[in-house]
């Protein structure tokens with residue numbers, strides 16, 4: 001079984017590039033305990049499996065009368081949570097399932113049909129993002145692990161409140177055989193079916209956090225794509241490096257292509273009889289992969305590199321900004337970034353103006369004008385969008401031996417406070433020192449009021 005020590009950091013030569021990296025267990029669903037739970041889960045699945053056999057198939061035809069009635073429902077762009085017409089949808093099909101082994105066909109049509117029946121959700125459906133994250137079913141072994149996970153989750157809740165996305169935290173191992181980093185796929189799959197109103201499912205590892213609360217996903221850029229990951233094409237295609245991308249954060253479109261793709265992807269997982277064989281294949285294709293188990297990240301790199309014609313044109317490798325970034329590269333930049341932002345705000349009164357949290361997005365957009373020269377990604381003084389604590393293992397506490405405990409724990413505290421300051425400021429408080437949790441009220445006209 002893959003242990004938390006597995007991690008890889010590769011230096012690449014181009015100074016323009018953020019360092020690709022990978023956390024092998026992503027601190028999600030660590031192997032401890034997952035096999036034990038497995039028994040109970042399979043028993044439950046067996047029971048559910050039987051009960052679905054005894055269900056009779058309802059022979060309802062779509063109710064056109066109510067369909068026309070729905071069309072008459074006035075809709076003001078506000079989702080109506082209180083309206084679910086009796087018309088038959090994919091939810092009424094007993095063959096439809098949330099689990100990975102239940103094949104879904106014509107998903108795009110089914111989603112569209114659902115949206116037609118729920119017109120209040122149709123507006124804005126193309127941009128709707130549903131965030132999914134999670135951690136293991138058991139308490140963390142690291143004594144401060146659960147506290148850290150809480151703060152990492154709070155950060156995601158904050159980001160979503162500011163930008164209007166829904167967030168789902170899962171801490172059940174949905175398919176006991178799909179442990180460690182494979183555990184996220186059944187969750188993403190279930191989220192797609194549970195949320196037909198969402199165009200995108202955004203997986204964010206539990207040990208990743210938003211360190212720019214203003215930045216918004218450039219969804220327009222991904223119009224023609226169905227999967228977005230942080231990655232570099234030449235590292236995958238030419239260097240055949242398994243760290244040419246990072247699978248800890250990804251954006252996947254809620255569509256049939258994605259269901260088919262996840263099926264191909266998950267076919268390399270531990271729940272299949274080909275798991276060992278895939279481990280060998282992946283290792284012989286990506287020579288820098290140093291552990292024998294088949295893993296989702298190398299699996300994704302394989303599908304991009306080897307099954308290129310089938311998938312690659314719908315996969316967007318984002319490297320222009322920190323779609324997710326390596327914490328070691330990012331931590332040292334917080335000080336200068338804070339100073340740059342303070343300087344910017346001292347010069348522009350509308351940027352330092354106090355405002356209601358609800359209207360924060362407009363201030364983020366305003367700031368763009370002053371970030372034109374900031375750059376993006378490595379070497380930039382723009383706040384890094386997502387910082388990923390690859391290899392620090394906040395929950396198990398078994399951080400990679402290449403780091404020190406202080407690097408990891410202080411690093412997380414610093415990053416969490418750096419992010420939280422952006423949130424707390426709208427509530428009138430900030431932590432002056434990122435390594436100290438002491439908080440103070442923010443004076444009027446901050447940061448102009450700062451003495452130097």
Ligand SMILES: *[C@@H]1O[C@H](CO)[C@@H](O)[C@H](O)[C@H]1NC(C)=O
Nearest residue numbers: 331332333334335336337379
């Ligand atoms: C921060 O800014 C100072 C002064 O401009 C510079 O010398 C230093 O290299 C910067 N540090 C980082 C980590 O970028």
